[in-house]
Amino acid sequence: MAAPVPAQVVPAHTTLPLLIITGVRAVDPAQRLDAVVDVVMEGGSISRIGRGAATQDLLQSEQAMVVRGDGLLLLPAFIDMHAHLREPGQEYKEDIASGLAAAAAGGFAHVCAMPNTRPVNDTRAVTEAMIARARSVGGPALHPIGAITVGQRGQELTEMADLKEAGAVGVSDDGRCVTSSAVMRRALEYASTFDLAVIQHAEDHALTEGAQMHEGAISTRLGLRGWPRVAEDIIVARDVLLAEATGARYHVAHVSSLGAVRILREAKSRGISVTAEVTPHHLTLTDEAVIGYDAVCKVNPPLREQADVDALREALADGTIDVIATDHAPHSSLEKDCEFVEASPGMLGLELVVPVLLGLVRAGNLPLGRVVDALTRAPARVVGLDAPTLAQGARAELCLVDPEHRYRLDPSRLRSKSRNTPLLGRELCGQVCLTMAGGRIVFVDPLIEAQRSAPQAPGGAGS
Ligand SMILES: NC(=O)N[C@@H](CC(=O)O)C(=O)O
Numbered sequence: 001m002a003a004p005v006p007a008q009v010v011p012a013h014t015t016l017p018l019l020i021i022t023g024v025r026a027v028d029p030a031q032r033l034d035a036v037v038d039v040v041m042e043g044g045s046i047s048r049i050g051r052g053a054a055t056q057d058l059l060q061s062e063q064a065m066v067v068r069g070d071g072l073l074l075l076p077a078f079i080d081m082h083a084h085l086r087e088p089g090q091e092y093k094e095d096i097a098s099g100l101a102a103a104a105a106g107g108f109a110h111v112c113a114m115p116n117t118r119p120v121n122d123t124r125a126v127t128e129a130m131i132a133r134a135r136s137v138g139g140p141a142l143h144p145i146g147a148i149t150v151g152q153r154g155q156e157l158t159e160m161a162d163l164k165e166a167g168a169v170g171v172s173d174d175g176r177c178v179t180s181s182a183v184m185r186r187a188l189e190y191a192s193t194f195d196l197a198v199i200q201h202a203e204d205h206a207l208t209e210g211a212q213m214h215e216g217a218i219s220t221r222l223g224l225r226g227w228p229r230v231a232e233d234i235i236v237a238r239d240v241l242l243a244e245a246t247g248a249r250y251h252v253a254h255v256s257s258l259g260a261v262r263i264l265r266e267a268k269s270r271g272i273s274v275t276a277e278v279t280p281h282h283l284t285l286t287d288e289a290v291i292g293y294d295a296v297c298k299v300n301p302p303l304r305e306q307a308d309v310d311a312l313r314e315a316l317a318d319g320t321i322d323v324i325a326t327d328h329a330p331h332s333s334l335e336k337d338c339e340f341v342e343a344s345p346g347m348l349g350l351e352l353v354v355p356v357l358l359g360l361v362r363a364g365n366l367p368l369g370r371v372v373d374a375l376t377r378a379p380a381r382v383v384g385l386d387a388p389t390l391a392q393g394a395r396a397e398l399c400l401v402d403p404e405h406r407y408r409l410d411p412s413r414l415r416s417k418s419r420n421t422p423l424l425g426r427e428l429c430g431q432v433c434l435t436m437a438g439g440r441i442v443f444v445d446p447l448i449e450a451q452r453s454a455p456q457a458p459g460g461a462g463s
């Protein structure tokens with residue numbers, strides 16, 4: 001049955017008329033799905049999913065491209081609600097094209113771009129320019145996040161109505177904290193009239209002046225100025241009170257401390273409208289990584305202690321932390337191959353999410369379904385996007401992953417323009433083989449393509 005329908009014409013990149021993935025383990029928390037199925041995509045949408053969905057007729061169709069899914073995982077494509085793509089203004093670190101290429105290679109169909117660009121994205125013009133640039137590039141969709149305050153200077157609110165109309169999906173002064181309680185209160189009130197999430201970079205700057213890393217035994221030993229946990233906790237506590245007082249939606253970026261987790265848990269139990277995100281690096285690394293003064297491990301907020309890592313994992317597992325976001329923060333060798341105290345904070349994230357998080361799943365720290373939810377439905381709710389899903393009829397936005405593929409991370413593999421990750425040269429396990437966004441293929445791993453594109457049925461290799 002089910003003869004192939006004529007392919008719809010979809011602009012840019014590739015939409016295969018008939019793409020079939022057979023016998024793949026599909027995990028989609030939106031449908032409570034975790035089963036081995038066939039998935040049939042026609043004209044960029046999922047037309048059939050289930051056991052035996054790939055009928056002989058379909059498999060033998062002239063147009064069919066068949067991928068054997070045995071041993072692979074099929075997931076809804078991810079949304080990153082926190083990435084720094086550096087365009088406009090710092091294209092030597094990253095630009096929208098390289099950032100979106102990195103996102104596609106990482107399994108993402110949607111990327112939210114933080115506004116700490118040059119100029120700051122605090123106007124309709126910058127928001128529109130970023131979206132236009134991303135459309136011309138193709139690939140994953142870009143959703144700008146506008147600034148909360150003009151120039152991210154923490155004083156005067158931006159024209160949020162304009163930003164929203166231009167396509168911004170949230171507001172943040174990320175990189176800087178909105179430290180004034182009065183400004184934060186007005187920001188929450190104003191943003192809530194447009195249903196924009198206010199995303200806080202929680203750092204009491206008065207407590208972090210000159211800070212290089214987490215404040216603790218290791219910072220003392222290394223003689224580096226520390227950023228104490230309480231600098232994060234104070235802001236989260238204050239903002240929770242402001243969210244309660246205003247009834248507005250509040251989101252904490254890159255939570256790193258066990259104190260912030262405790263405050264968030266209590267706030268949620270009292271029904272306050274707060275959400276939070278954690279990065280893969282804060283889920284896996286501690287301040288011990290800084291011991292060799294390697295600037296690649298300098299990041300804001302800083303890598304903390306094992307007790308914080310444990311609290312973050314637990315919070316993500318129980319839903320106190322909603323979202324996994326990369327905080328992809330590319331920097332060139334100019335900002336990183338220098339004295340630790342001179343280096344800029346930040347590390348890459350987009351291309352490393354799958355191996356890092358599968359490591360946690362494999363070690364029994366987090367269930368796979370929760371990880372997928374935190375990369376899809378949870379961020380979709382915060383920024384108001386439709387979450388990718390593997391449901392029948394849905395536009396194909398998915399990623400195919402080889403969870404057992406082992407490799408050493410070679411810098412030449414990275415699509416990002418920058419190289420600032422402590423994982424370079426490390427052995428990783430887990431590789432994205434294929435990403436689809438907006439119904440189109442936006443990434444195919446060349447190695448895996450060669451291994452897997454052999455047609456299964458006569459006349460099967462459509463192109
Ligand atoms: N995370 C970082 O260490 N750096 C970010 C800013 C930020 O997210 O605070 C950057 O833009 O480089």
Ligand SMILES: [Zn+2]
Pocket residue numbers: 174175176201253254300301
């Ligand atoms: Zn930040």
